[in-house]
Structures are given as structure tokens and as C-alpha cells.
Amino acid sequence: MKARYKTLVDNLAQAIRSGTLAAGTRLPTHRFLAAEEHISLATATRVYTELEAMGLVSGETGRGTFVRDISLPAGHGVDQHVIATDVTDLNFNYPALPGQGELLREALRQMATTGDIESHLRYQPHAGRLTDREIIARHLAGNGFTPEAENVLIVNGAQHGLTVTVMGLLRPGDVVAVDALTYSGFKALAALYHLELVAIPSHPDGPDLDALRQLCARRHVRAVYTMPTLHNPLGWVLDRNQRKTLAEIARVHDLLIIEDTAYAYLVQRPPPPVAFYAPERTVYVTGFSKNVATGLRVGTVICPAQHRPAIERAIRSTTWNTPSLMTTLVCGWIENGTVSRFEALKRRDARQRQVVAKECLGTLTCITHPVSYFLWLPLAEDVRAERVVSALMDSNISVSSAAPFCTSVNVPQALRLALGSVSIEVLRTTLHKVRETIEFEQYR
Incomplete structure (x- = not known):
């Protein structure tokens, strides 16, 4: 059974995160809390100590305990990412390979000495040059998926792709179904554009599609956001039947499907994308940030095709066009096999890092995929994630709690660890420290 003080901590933490207790609110004195909740003074003090360790309150001598401003919590997805040089970053993934810098230098030399260099100084079509779109379409084709170049729009990374999709096709107040744990960047985007996110409960192997069907029967759901191939943060890969079922639900209830495949390249032979099963209503979003740089x-x-004009208008409104210099570089690497080579090397690298993680984390429960660059660590019931995050930051290790990824009311006590941003040697040492910190919290 959960200790009484843990329940109080969770209730106060939820009130602070939800805004019920606003920043600057003065909390009851220790004595008043003890009397009101029928607990000892020592237990009341422990409650506030826990909240302070979680970064939710601060005590001021002679004045009391106050709710802190957590409107931009550290590590909250795309909201902020300021990592000091002496901090080991297991919060964000930016996997790199040895020698990529020299390949970039050589690619820039070739671009400087061949082709129409002055063309890069001019505006490009909003969706990108058709020749580049044809190259990208061929690269992404396979397993029955054959995108037409005219419907390929080049954007400034997958996050920008999600942004222009939301801007072009959704309206403030629209209801979007998302997994109960989902990509933090989409959560931030939904908040910015005032979308209502409704959580789909999860099974170990994917979203509860029966629950999605029931949700659509109760609510006017406009869209569903999904990561069917290497879900971030849970690592699942939906099978063909799950993808077909999702497409069928979308047709019955006239849903727009937003398919995010940023990490799909890590899975060597995945099922066809959802866009294959529902091409008339799926917007497929991917990028070259994780597989290239x-x-x-x-x-x-x-x-x-019917959505292309609206998304092109959103591209024009946000950035006019993706810089052709970057697009030319990426397309050149696609054509000479460099991108495919990067992808193969990163698949091997991710697999190795998962092996290291399993060795270092020992008996701790991990939810992940064998070739994923991240993993999900559920914590024991009495362990508070924010306290672990804070303790690790004291050791110059940055990790994320579940809060940035959670779309349901109850935030699970869990950590999300990114494995791709440090060397294998540093990863090994850091994961040992993560394990020690969690075990200390379990038995303290």
C-alpha cells in the first residue's frame, strides 16, 4: 500500500502541475498541514521536502513554502534545451557517427565546384524543387509504399512537418486522439495551437484501438496522431493488422491520420506505413535529423493531393521554403548511398547501446525495442520520478520524467532515457549511475 505521505505528495504535485495551485501560491505551514491531514509534524515536513526535491516548491526562511513557476520545466521537449557542457545528456537524441564532419566538408566542396551555385541564393518553390522531391520519394518508397513526388513536400525537419500539418489542416479546439504517452514535441505543438489532446490507453504492443473506436463514437475526433514504427517513447512497432484496423477506424469516423516516422529508419523491415493502408487521409511526416544529422x-x-495546397500555404507562412543548400546536400547523400550507409551504421549502433543498457540497468524494468535509441524505465510505486531526475542532475546527468510525454490525467512515475547522444563508454558509466540512483530511492 502506498505510504500516506506519498499520496499527499502526489496530490499536491498534481495540483501544481495542473495549475490548480498557481506559481507563487503560499502553501499551509507544516503544522497546519499536519493538523489538516491528521499526520505528524515530521511527516508534513517530509511531504514538503519531497516536493522541494521534485522542483515544485521552494522554502523561504521566515516566510513559508511557495509553489515554484514550472511553466517551462527543464527538459520539457522542444520548449527548452539548454544543456551545460559538463552535463551528460540522456534527455535528447542527436546520434552521430565518426567521420560525418569530413563527409560534410567534402559534400560542400563538391557543391561549391559543380552545378548552378547561384541558384541557392534565390527563393525556391514552397514545397521544394521537383527533382529533389523525386529523389526523396524514391528513397522513402518500398514495401508497397510508392509516394508520388508531387505530394512530397520538403520542410525544415520533422517538427516543422508536424507544425505545417497542424497549421494547414487543423483548427483551434479540434480534438486529436494521441497515445497516453506520446512525443513531447507534438504535445508542445498542440498546446501552441490550442488543440484538445485526448489520450488513447495503451497495451504493451500498441494503442488500444477498441478504446479509440469508442472514443470516436463519443466525441467528434478530428485527427489521430500516431507513431506506428518505433514509437517514442515506448518503442513499439505496430503489426499489419493493427495498421489496417487504425486505417479502418479512420475511414469510419473520417479522421485525419498524422503518421510520425522520425525513428522508423532504425527498423530494417517494418510493415508498410499507415499511409499505405489509408493514403487518402494520412499525412506522413519524417525527417533526416536522426538518420543523418x-x-x-x-x-x-x-x-x-487535396491537402497539398493548405500545407504549402503553411510552409510559405512559416519559412517560405527549405534552404535548397541543405536539401541538395541531403539529396546528394541519398543518391550516392551515404544516407543508406548512415542508417545501417546507426541501426547497429542503436542495437549495441540497447545491449549496454540491459547490462548496466540489471534487474530494472525496461520498455524498449532492440534497435531503439531510447528506453522507458517505469519506477517502483514509492519512487518519485522528479526526485530521481533532480538527484541525477546534481550528478550532472540530464534525463526526462514521464511528464513531457504524458497526455492522460495521471502521470506515471517513470523515466525516458535517450541513448544516442554520448559515447558508448560514457553511456555505460552514466547508466550505472542511473541505476544506483534509482535503487537508492527505492530503499532509502
């Missing part, structure tokens, strides 16, 4: 900011939106 995060700094290049080249991504792709593949959409039904």
Missing part, C-alpha cells in the same frame, strides 16, 4: 533540418511531409 540534427543540424541539417531537412524533413518531408507526404500528403494526399
